[in-house]
Amino acid sequence: MRVLFIGGPGAGKGTQSGRMAHFFGLTHLSSGDLLRKHVAEGTALGQRVKAFMDSGDLVPDQIVMDMLRKPVLAASRGGGYILDGFPRTAEQAHAAYLVASELGVEVQVAVHLRVDHDVLVNRLMSRGRGADDNDRTVIEHRIEVYEQQTTPLVEYYAVREELITIDGGRSVDEVSWDLVSALQARNASLADRASEPAPLPS
Ligand code: AMP
Numbered sequence: 535m536r537v538l539f540i541g542g543p544g545a546g547k548g549t550q551s552g553r554m555a556h557f558f559g560l561t562h563l564s565s566g567d568l569l570r571k572h573v574a575e576g577t578a579l580g581q582r583v584k585a586f587m588d589s590g591d592l593v594p595d596q597i598v599m600d601m602l603r604k605p606v607l608a609a610s611r612g613g614g615y616i617l618d619g620f621p622r623t624a625e626q627a628h629a630a631y632l633v634a635s636e637l638g639v640e641v642q643v644a645v646h647l648r649v650d651h652d653v654l655v656n657r658l659m660s661r662g663r664g665a666d667d668n669d670r671t672v673i674e675h676r677i678e679v680y681e682q683q684t685t686p687l688v689e690y691y692a693v694r695e696e697l698i699t700i701d702g703g704r705s706v707d708e709v710s711w712d713l714v715s716a717l718q719a720r721n722a723s724l725a726d727r728a729s730e731p732a733p734l735p736s
Contacts, residue, residue, distance in 0.1 A: 535558060535614045535642060535720070535721050536610060536640065537560065537614070537616045537617070537642065537644075537645060538617040538618075538620070538621070538641050538644050538645070539551045539616065539617065539618050539619075540645065540684065540685075540687050540691075541647035541648075541702060542654045542677055542684075543654060543658060543676045543680060544649070544653075544655075544657035544677075545647040545648075545649040545702045546647060546649070546702050546709060547618055547619070547647055548566075548567075549706060550647060550702075550709055550710060550713055551564070552618075553713075554616055554713055554717060555615075555616045558614070558616075558717065559613055560613060560616050561605070561608075561609035561612060561613075561614070561616070562616050562618060563615050563617050563618065563620075564618040564619050565598055565602060565618070565622075566618075566619045567618075568601055568602070568605075569587060569593065569598075570587070573587065579597065579601065588672075589675070590673075591675075591679060592622055592623070592679060592683065595623070595625060598626070599626070602617075603633070606634070607637065607639060610637075610638075617641070621687060622684050623683045623686070623687070624686045624687055624690050627687055627690055642696065642724055643717065643724075644687075644691035644696045644697050644698070645697075645699075646699045647700055647702035648702055648703075650703060651681070653703055654677055655673065655674070658673045658677075659673065698716045698717070698720065700716065
C-alpha cells in the first residue's frame with residue numbers, strides 16, 4: 535500500500551505515520567527528517583536548504599523531489615511507503631504524480647489528520663519551542679505556510695477519491711485506532727480491485 539499523510543505542524547503526522555508504517559510493514563519516509571539529516575551532516579544539499587527550514591518556509595520543489603526519488607522507488611518495491619511531509623503543495627503533488635504513475639508507484643491513499651489552528655499552536659508551544667518571540671514567530675509562520683500552501687492538497691486528493699479524513703485532535707492512541715481501521719478497510723478494497731479480472735477487450 536502506498537500512503538501519504540497531510541497534517542499541519544503539530545498535528546501528529548510524524549508519530550502517526552511512524553506507527554502506521556510499523557503496523558502495516560511499510561517504509562516511513564519523512565521529507566522533514568531526511569532534510570534535517572542533510573543539515574546535521576552539513577552536506578551540499580543541507581547547506582542549500584538550511585535557511586528555508588530555519589525560517590519555516592518550504593524548500594524548493596526540485597530539491598525535495600530529487601531527494602525522494604530513490605527512496606520512494608525502493609520502498610515501493612519493498613511493499614509500500616508512508617510519505618510524511620511530501621507533497622506539501624498541489625504543484626508537488628501533480629509533478630510527483632506524473633513521475634510516479636509512469637513507474638507505477640503513485641499514491642493510493644491520502645490521509646488528512648485534521649487539527650484546529652489553535653490546537654496546533656498550543657501543541658507546538660508546549661513542545662518548548664515557543665520559548666521566545668522568535669520561536670513564536672516561526673511557529674505562526676509554519677502554520678500559515680501549511681494553511682496557505684498545503685491545505686489545497688486536501689481538495690486535490692478528495693477529488694481523486696483517495697482521501698481519508700481523521701480527527702487528529704484526540705489522544706495519540708485514539709487517533710491510531712481510527713487510522714488502523716480506516717487503512718485496513720482501504721487496503722482490503724485495493725486488494726479486491728487488484729484481483730478483479732481485466733476488462734474484456736471491446
Ligand atoms: P516537517 O518536519 O515535515 O515539518 O518539515 C520541516 C521543514 O522541512 C519544513 O518546514 C520545510 O522547510 C521542509 N520541508 C519538508 N518537507 C518539504 C516538502 N515536501 N517541500 C518543501 N519543504 C519541505
